[in-house]
Amino acid sequence: MEEIYLDNAATTFPKPECVYQAMDEIARTGAVNAGRGSYVLAQNASGLIEDTRKQIKELAGADDVAEVVFTASATFACNLILGGLEWKQTDIVYVSPFEHNAMMRVLHYYQKQYGFKIIELALDQNKLEMDLPQIKFQFTREHPTVVILSHVSNVTGYILPIDEITEYAKKYGAVVAVDGSQALGLVPVKLKDNGIDFYVFAGHKTLYGPFGVGGFISKGNITLKPFLAGGTGSDSLNPDMPGQMPGMLEPGSQNIVAIAGLHAALADGCDRKTELTRERELAEHLSRHLEEIDGVFIYFPKDKEKCTGIVSFSIDGYRADEVGMLLDEDYHIAVRTGYQCAPLIHKYLKDEKYGGVVRVGIGRFTKKSELAALINAIKEIAEG
Structure with a gap:
């Protein structure tokens, strides 16, 4: 029986065929060290990297x-950003309750060193959405120095109002960093029209590229300290890292094979404007049918227009990992279970008695028939 893959929030799979083809081709014909030679193959690799940067900025x-x-x-991008800031003990750092450990563990690491304060942004616990009026009040009481936001929750699929929160934060001159790992390529963003300083992306998630490449977009308003050092292929007699972006933050050899895959994914011609609509429709279809099953509880934003294709749920009488094991072993359905590396949101979901949630990640290649198979499986499990 063929496996049904519903863990696209962890990594999208499969990838578009053009991604596999591009990676295979460059691995065989052009996997050289970009920026380290004047020969044609090295120049071509450098050109591919720069063109991919341009694609990311346009998107x-x-x-x-x-x-x-x-x-x-x-x-790694989150580490470069937070490791490159000039921290002080008096800093006030706000985080959303939806943050991933890619940000939270790094932030905790520096809090232990510098002693700054971390405050959770206010959440409307009934809607599981950000409480914008209360956030404005929080900022007036304790002015933000740094604000960290996920663009999309990897647990509930909620799309955070990053533009509005950034606007509030900038009134106090705060640095704003957004984790767009679950968003870029799926949820529209226009960085030129907001005050976001750093926007993180993951090549292997909503961009449909491979593992091995991610990064961030810097608006250039904040200068980061180099967090890592090493060879860059230029100014080699200088013991210091280059003073210009992006080279000052990119030591070591670029993963040209992964970047080629990302380049192909960005140029594959899919209709990104309709992709979010389709995911929402499938997620709403799934959540509606799951809610009809006795003993199943859905963790889903009330407003369907504020979510993506992530649906998390629990089943009375089962721990999340038990449900995941049954789905895998008996039904050949792959989902994610547990706490999804998101340490803050689960106290609001009150899912600790289940050991976290069962998460379904809908993707570009998810079929309605696969969701039907999942719904039938959950019915059988819930009925015991």
Whole structure:
């Protein structure tokens, strides 16, 4: 029996065929070290990297002056951003309750060193949405120095109002960093029209590229300290890292094979404007049918227009990992279970007695028939 893959929030799978073809081709014909030689193959690799930077900026609606920094993953990007800021003990850092450990563990690491304060942004617990009036009040009481936001929750699929919160934060001169790992390529963003300073992306998620490439977009308003050091292929006699972006934050050899895959994914011609609509329709279809099953509880934003294709739920009498094991072993359906590396939101979901949630991640290649199979499986499990 063929496996039904419903863990697209962890990584989208499969990838578009053009991604596999591009990676295979460059691995065989052009996987050389970009920026380290004047020969044609090295120049071609450098050109591919720069063109991919341009594609990312265009997709994110960023100005030409913005810089795209490539890293090995979104987690590395979060480390570069938070490790590059000038921290003080008096800093006030606000985080959303939806943050992933890619941000939270890094932030906790620096809090232990510098002693700054971390405050959760206010949440409307009935709607599981950000409470904008209360957030404005929070900022008036304790002015933000840094604000960290997920664009999309990897647990509930909720799309955070990043533009509005950024506008509030900028009134106090705060640095704003957004984790767009679950968003870029799926949820529209226009960086040139907001005050976001850093926007993180993950190549292997909603961009439909491979593992091994992620990064962030910098508006250029904040200068980061180099967090990592090493060879860049230029100014080699200088013991210091280059002073210009993006080279100052990109030591080591670029993963040209992964970047080629990302380049192909960005240029594959899919209709990104309709992709979010389709995911929402499938997620609403799934949540509606799951809610009809006795003993199943859905963790889903009330407003369907504020969510993506992520549906999380629990079943009375079962721990999340038990449900995941049954789905895998008896029905050949792959889902994610547990706490999804999101340490803050679960106290609001009150899902600790279930050991977290069962998460369904809908993607570009998810079929309605696959969701029907999942619904039938959940009915059988819930009935015991």
